[in-house]
Amino acid sequence: MSISSTDHPTAPGSDRQDAPDAPTRPGAYRRDLDGLRGVAIALVVAFHIWAGRVSGGVDVFLVLSGFFFTGMLVRRADSGSVGVLTTIRRTLRRLLPAMVVVLAAVVVATVVLLPHTRWSNIAGQTLASLFYYQNWYLALSWSDYLAADPSVSPLQHLWSMSVQGQMYLVVLLTVAAVAWVLRGVVRAGAWKLAAEYPLLRRIGQDGMLRLTLAVMFAAAAFISFRHAGEGVSTQQGWNYYDTFARAWEPLVGGLLALAAPLIRLPRPTREVFAWTGIAAIACCGWMVNGSLVFPGPAALIPVLATAALILAGAGRDTADQPVVNRLLATGPVVQLGGFAYALYLWHWPMLIFYLGEQHQRRAGWLGGLVIILISLLLAFVTHHLVEEPLRLRSRPAATPALGRVLAGVAVSTVGVLLVGSTLAWQWSMGAKAHAVGELDPAKYPGAEALTDHALVPRAPMRPTTEEAPADIPYPTRDGCISDFDTRAVTTCTYGDRDAHRTLAVVGNSHAEHWIPALQILGEQYRFRVVVYLKMGCPLTVAEEPVYKGQQNPDCRDWSSEVIDRLGVERPDYVFTTATRPSDNGGDETPQDYVDVWSALSDRGLQLIGIRDTPWLRRNGIRYRAIDCLAGGGDRLSCGIPRAEALNAENPAATPAAAFPNMHLIDPNDAVCEHDICPVAEGNILIYHDEHHLTASYSRSMAPELARELQPILDWW
Missing domain, CATH: 3.40.50 (Rossmann fold)
Structure with missing residues (x-):
């Protein structure tokens, strides 16, 4: 998602040099979109914590990511070279440090708060998040993103970061490839011949890059949109996390980046666009149940609303922007957007661990406020102590070189330890998980302890919590x-x-x-x-x-x-x-x-x-029997x-x-006792999940x- 300012037109790798009242010319700094990022993250957090619904904020972020990232790449192509490796390095340097910190915190919290039977799954999701394939990991298990309860993964929300990372790579390679081909055409002298045609002469070389990308993006977005629409009615559990189904949303943002500099809307139209857009974004979570229908046609609500706000403020001085855009560009909203990425990373694990400790399905108003305040504090600290020091062109006065080096070394060390520990978890748990085969009925009577009152000798439970x-x-x-x-x-x-x-x-x-x-x-x-x-x-x-x-x-x-x-x-x-x-x-x-x-x-x-x-x-x-047993329960207390x-x-x-x-x-008389249905009977574990x-x-x-x-x- 474009939660992080990584994808802003001035980033990565450039300072924010445009004054707040500078005209919003192509490539200029859009404070109002920083504010929109802040509104979107506020909706995401509130809906996750209190409503148990999808707000549409993630879809806003995906459109913004396509808009910012595509615009940045095209401007680089215009100036000479896209710089594939440089862009990848800078983008990862902006996104990974905060991610590593949060993942490390989740790993520590998992060890402290969760039974060891859940460690392997968290380890798998940690690696999936770190290497940007978490959406596919979740798609294979049809995880329900609507659910927020103690049984849900504290890393489930990072599917969207994986979609964003995958789309970044595809868009980057596409823009670089098209720019390289067009440069080859120019070097071969073919452009001079083609420019004999008046239309091509008017378009120019830079315009040809934009036109080619627009055609490619439009075709890909149409195919993705069709695919997402079919997925809603056939396999929505997979569809929700599917990069191919989600692709049309950042591609719409990319098309806006290509087309917005050419669009000039009259003032009344821009006001209507702005007010309609912000209202649709604010109400989207109540209008549709996004987890059941996104990213199908219903996702047009947040996508078109974001597009309307982008177009409403395009190519205008700040003073000439609609009222809504000017409000979005105000200080507190922009500041919230500034550390929206870190807030997104922190709020979900805070919610899931809180629910786990309270054994509740909902946080309530007071609990929700506590989660938000702690998440805001952690996001603020992460933004200023991790993200800002590692900016590619941080201002020396604000971030001394030594501080950047120390922050980089610390994050790198944590990252190496994170990968090593999660791989060790997976190997260890995987080695212990296996079917136990035939058991000696004299030691392991199982159901016959209930039905035939078979003697139950002292013997370790099988399968064990690791084998189950x-x-x-x-x-x-x-x-x-x-x-x-x-x-x-x-x-x-x-x-x-x-x-x-x-x-x-x-x-x-x-x-x-x-x-x-x-x-x-x-x-x-x-x-x-x-x-x-x-x-x-x-x-x-x-x-x-x-x-x-x-x-x-x-x-x-x-x-x-x-x-x-x-x-x-x-x-x-x-x-x-x-x-x-x-x-x-x-x-x-x-x-x-x-x-x-x-x-x-x-x-x-x-x-x-x-x-x-x-x-x-x-x-x-x-809940899983093995989690309850590993957490200190016994066969009766873990039963129902x-x-x-x-x-x-x-x-x-x-x-x-x-x-x-x-x-x-x-x-069921062979599963349950008179008053309780235990999780183990006759030395045999009843449930494997x-x-x-x-x-x-x-x-x-x-x-x-x-x-x-x-x-x-x-x-x-």
Whole structure:
């Protein structure tokens, strides 16, 4: 984002020599846009802390980054050379020091405040942020940027810095390449021949650079905009972080940098542009839910609003600018914009760590004010002690050379230690994470401690908190479950592959985590287990299925094909989940599940609906068992009261009564005690994350699952 003044037309590498009342000629200093940066960061912080919504401020920053950076590059090209390596070095020197300081602080806070089970993920995101690929890291996990609770990463907000860094590189190389080609044309004498045409003569060599870039930027922005619009309705979780979907926003800023010097608007039009623009930016967060629709067409609101403010003040003396632009150019707003970059870096980790310590989902008014004040103080200190000393052309009187050297050495040392420590974390945790394999049932009775009152000897819990993330169901391990972005139906066979009786396991990961138990039963009682699985997609017939609040049309299309295939392949039984957690506590059977039963019944299929196992939640916030245990909890204190996880009666019972072919099973007495659903039982850890069974515990449930299934299947 153009949060940092790095991307200002006078930066990097030049002093601010234009007086405040100088005309805003091409390349002149725009104090009003510094002020706009301040307004945008204020909206970002306020909406993150108090509203739990996206404000549109990030989109303002992306447009400004394209405007400032493109304008700077074109002016350098006009004066001789873009200087690719010099520009990269200067830009990184302006952006990285503050980033390194904040990342180092987050790493220290992670060690002090968070359980070691979260260190590896934070380490991965630290490296992703430092090397500007954090947006892709988050896209692969569909992280919800709307969410701000203790389970969210304190580095999640840095996705936008990665988008900005990637776009900087692309724009830099594009401008440099076009300028190099045009210089070659001039050196070859071809320009003299081309200049015989009156139009080219009027455009001139500098104009030809701008015209070529404008055509390229416009074409790329159009393609990116189309891509973003399609992504909103197909894979918004990925789309939100996708650089290709975001590219049109900084490219619009680049087009403004190329076109603004040629545009002269009448005073009434500029006033309308300015007032409309600032109003749209201020209200954007309430007008649309940006996390669900940006950077699609809805992002035109903040993008066009920013463009209107840029054009309203273009090419005019400060005194002749609209009232809004003059207000944006006032001291306090400009000063806030001056350290907006540092404030953006600090506010999100402050919010996430605060929520973690308070065990809350919202900071509240008082807590929010505390977060803002501390973030402002840290941003001010970072700006003046880290950013300013390392300015490429700092004024000697303000920043002695020795101070610059010491600041540079300190930041470099911290950076090296940061990379080394995060790599060590990842290696250490990665080496410990692995599936545990078969466990001795005498030492590790697991579910049988509940169902058969098996003796539980003293033995270390397995899988351990380090092993658990890799103790996953077989389909995920084998690539036999379609991921969030895969539309194709993937099938695999478990159990007795040569058997003639077939149990089809259908749905999402909560159907999948029964495969280790069903694998044992299939081999023992000679039946095949064929999986039809997709992440985040419990079989649906809804026209607009939703996952994490986002449309998921792949789930609809995948489900339609699976239902049709089941009707043709006709397995003996279809095994799927019949309930899910309710937002208000307990569990429920949504109408969509019942509609699926109806669709399968119409095809004459026999159904087995299994009641879902409890999800670990406190105050509506999901948490991982391994984090709670690593933080000092035990198997009971880290568990969830049974009454909060499960209704007294199976909610699927009433709707299932209308379907003679629907058979319900409820294995939760093998997961929960009378009053509590613990996170470990019979020396085996139950959950490998917030709500999925470990493969080890699933295997221990095979005897109980056999008792539940025998009266239905009658295969043994």
